[in-house]
Amino acid sequence: MSKVAALARPCILRRKAYIPGKPVEEVKRELGLSDIIKMASNENPLGTSPLALQAMIRELQENGNRYPESVPHELGRKVAQFYGVQPEQVFFDNGEDGVIVVLGLTFLNPGEEVLGGEITFSAYENMACKMDATYVKIPLTTDYRLDVDAFLARITPRTKMIFLCNPNNPTGTIITADEFDRLLRGVPESVLIITDEAYAEFADDPAFPHSISYLSRYPNLVIMRTFSKLMGLAGLRIGYAIAHPEVIGLLLRTHEPFPVNRAAQAGALAALDDVDFIRRTLDVNRRGREQLYVGLDALGLRYYRSQANFVFVDLGRPVEPVYAAMLEQGVIVRPLTSFGLGHGLRISVGTAEENARTLAALERALAATTPA
Numbered sequence: 349m350s351k352v353a354a355l356a357r358p359c360i361l362r363r364k365a366y367i368p369g370k371p372v373e374e375v376k377r378e379l380g381l382s383d384i385i386k387m388a389s390n391e392n393p394l395g396t397s398p399l400a401l402q403a404m405i406r407e408l409q410e411n412g413n414r415y416p417e418s419v420p421h422e423l424g425r426k427v428a429q430f431y432g433v434q435p436e437q438v439f440f441d442n443g444e445d446g447v448i449v450v451l452g453l454t455f456l457n458p459g460e461e462v463l464g465g466e467i468t469f470s471a472y473e474n475m476a477c478k479m480d481a482t483y484v485k486i487p488l489t490t491d492y493r494l495d496v497d498a499f500l501a502r503i504t505p506r507t508k509m510i511f512l513c514n515p516n517n518p519t520g521t522i523i524t525a526d527e528f529d530r531l532l533r534g535v536p537e538s539v540l541i542i543t544d545e546a547y548a549e550f551a552d553d554p555a556f557p558h559s560i561s562y563l564s565r566y567p568n569l570v571i572m573r574t575f576s577k578l579m580g581l582a583g584l585r586i587g588y589a590i591a592h593p594e595v596i597g598l599l600l601r602t603h604e605p606f607p608v609n610r611a612a613q614a615g616a617l618a619a620l621d622d623v624d625f626i627r628r629t630l631d632v633n634r635r636g637r638e639q640l641y642v643g644l645d646a647l648g649l650r651y652y653r654s655q656a657n658f659v660f661v662d663l664g665r666p667v668e669p670v671y672a673a674m675l676e677q678g679v680i681v682r683p684l685t686s687f688g689l690g691h692g693l694r695i696s697v698g699t700a701e702e703n704a705r706t707l708a709a710l711e712r713a714l715a716a717t718t719p720a
């Protein structure tokens with residue numbers, strides 16, 4: 349290691365760089381392909397809400413030269429009204445990713461423990477690692493669900509935060525209202541319970557918890573949501589937390605001065621009114637999930653019914669060659685090797701056409717690669 353590299357904090361030297369779903373631009377460059385579909389990052393296959401797009405263009409034309417509001421006032425009121433909470437209970441940042449970092453900067457001391465699923469969204473572990481805290485991986489149940497009792501059993505005096513990804517990425521499974529209730533009742537108030545509901549709008553299981561209704565009783569509860577998925581604003585980067593006003597007040601002491609750009613603020617505000625886009629997105633997702641299930645059944649593959657906008661497939665054999673063979677056909681999916689699932693594949697739900705192309709590419713890739 350060079351002298352300059354050795355200057356880094358030891359917790360950074362222990363880290364590996366995050367590997368996101370492969371961007372289309374990269375596949376174009378590397379494989380020289382032009383016709384590519386991305387089914388890897390659980391984005392909105394219908395694009396961006398038309399109302400949001402108009403609002404963003406207008407905002408940039410009028411105010412692109414001005415700093416945005418540090419705390420988005422009108423958006424905060426609208427989101428608060430939507431959930432029936434006070435505007436002082438809402439905090440926005442540069443995507444949920446930004447919210448997660450601000451939570452860490454605000455609350456985590458070195459050596460404290462963060463509990464999260466063993467197979468879950470990686471941002472919680474990444475944040476804990478950057479804060480020199482300890483990420484404790486809680487094994488999932490055999491049906492790939494977060495195990496609430498295992499979380500409860502693992503709480504120690506050093507535990508500061510619990511991350512529940514609900515629905516869980518990459519498995520698409522949920523914690524039920526009963527389980528959520530049991531967890532909240534069992535966790536001491538000295539521990540923050542952070543429920544990441546990035547995909548909650550896609551969940552149609554009546555057992556999915558109504559987390560907002562717990563806020564008045566649990567000041568240690570933080571709910572995170574995003575405009576990246578249902579609202580189609582992943583490229584704009586805006587997510588939020590809903591929590592007790594004191595928790596939000598602390599986050600506001602920590603955040604960057606202008607974490608959410610003007611286009612994102614204007615786009616998010618307009619997207620909330622785009623009921624047609626929201627309805628179409630949910631409809632395409634519901635049908636798309638079923639289409640994928642039928643196709644996966646036909647291929648004889650094991651998959652898990654999803655409460656999100658992606659489907660987790662257990663290929664029963666190493667995923668990387670299959671992933672590479674799909675990539676060569678211009679179809680980007682997400683191999684789950686980095687999640688610790690060497691046989692796992694995650695397919696984002698797309699349009700009917702994209703789903704059909706993905707299933708066909710998967711079939712060809714399975715035929716072209718030999719199981720180990």
Ligand SMILES: Cc1ncc(COP(=O)(O)O)c(C=O)c1O
Pocket residue numbers: 389390442443444445446469513517544546547573574575576582585586587
């Ligand atoms: C569970 C989960 N939380 C948060 C995020 C990131 O959300 P944002 O785009 O708002 O940063 C993702 C992105 O895929 C996710 O899967």
